[in-house]
Amino acid sequence: MWQQVATGPLGWTPSTFWSSTLAELVVALEGKFPASKPxxxxxxxxxxxxxxxxxxxxxxxxxxxxx
Known part of the structure; x- marks a missing residue:
């Protein structure tokens, strides 16, 4: 599931996903989909x-x- 998120909305390559840490994935997701309300x-x-x-x-x- 996480690989699909990384290679889909984030646009990462599979090798980028597999060489990243969970913390890097979380930071990228927070940057792409901020949790703050307008x-x-x-x-x-x-x-x-x-x-x-x-x-x-x-x-x-x-x-x-x-x-």
């Missing part, structure tokens, strides 16, 4: 993203109506 978006950031989204929607509507 930070929540603040209200100010959310408001800015919402304004950008609405502006893009309005621009698309205007372009679509003009064509």
């Amino acid at each position: 930070k929540p978006v603040s209200r100010a950031d959310n408001a800015g993203l919402e304004a950008q989204f609405r502006a893009k929607q309005e621009k698309r509507r205007k372009n679509h109506a003009a064509s």
